[in-house]
Amino acid sequence: MFRRHQLLDALCLFALALWLGAVGMTGVTAAVAFPTMKALAPTLPDFAQYHEPHWQIAAGAVARKVFDISAYVQSACALIALAAGGVRVMWPAGGGRPVARVVWTLLAAACLAWWLAVLTPRMNHNLDSFWAAARAGDTTLALSAKAAFDADHPVASRAISGAALFSLLGVIECLRWAWTVRPRPTETLS
Numbered sequence: 001m002f003r004r005h006q007l008l009d010a011l012c013l014f015a016l017a018l019w020l021g022a023v024g025m026t027g028v029t030a031a032v033a034f035p036t037m038k039a040l041a042p043t044l045p046d047f048a049q050y051h052e053p054h055w056q057i058a059a060g061a062v063a064r065k066v067f068d069i070s071a072y073v074q075s076a077c078a079l080i081a082l083a084a085g086g087v088r089v090m091w092p093a094g095g096g097r098p099v100a101r102v103v104w105t106l107l108a109a110a111c112l113a114w115w116l117a118v119l120t121p122r123m124n125h126n127l128d129s130f131w132a133a134a135r136a137g138d139t140t141l142a143l144s145a146k147a148a149f150d151a152d153h154p155v156a157s158r159a160i161s162g163a164a165l166f167s168l169l170g171v172i173e174c175l176r177w178a179w180t181v182r183p184r185p186t187e188t189l190s
Helices: 004-040 055-090 099-136 139-180
Strands: none
Touching: 004 055, 004 099, 004 139, 055 099, 055 139, 099 139
């Protein structure tokens, strides 16, 4: 029979692993979409007046949807991992309190929050401005908005990479905890 703390540990591990997977697949999607679209060299009818290459617009449209989905998945995973980890720390069953796991989760959540609350709105605004100007054929304004988006890209990549790193460390800590901490035999589900 599972013990309550084991269910919380498993839930936290599942949320952290899913979070890490969401970040990883988002990165893989972007890494595949942009070179693929560049090689295909598409021409987009809605952007006929924009005389720069269209591959970045096409790949960006795909990547934006994937990043939006990933943001929802990561947010849900962060809430689940924080809740399960928080309850687990306040409930020191099974040999102690898994504080390190909660610390890694909090750091991952801080990276995610920075990305979602600060960078994403600004980057989406600049991306929308880029697409609107490109659609209207205003190359100067389009390239200016694209440059503003590109300026935030390295910071966003670091924030997302930080969330991935800290969620990975949380997964490792969950596994370490599962293998090294032995529960007391009296703790069972009621």
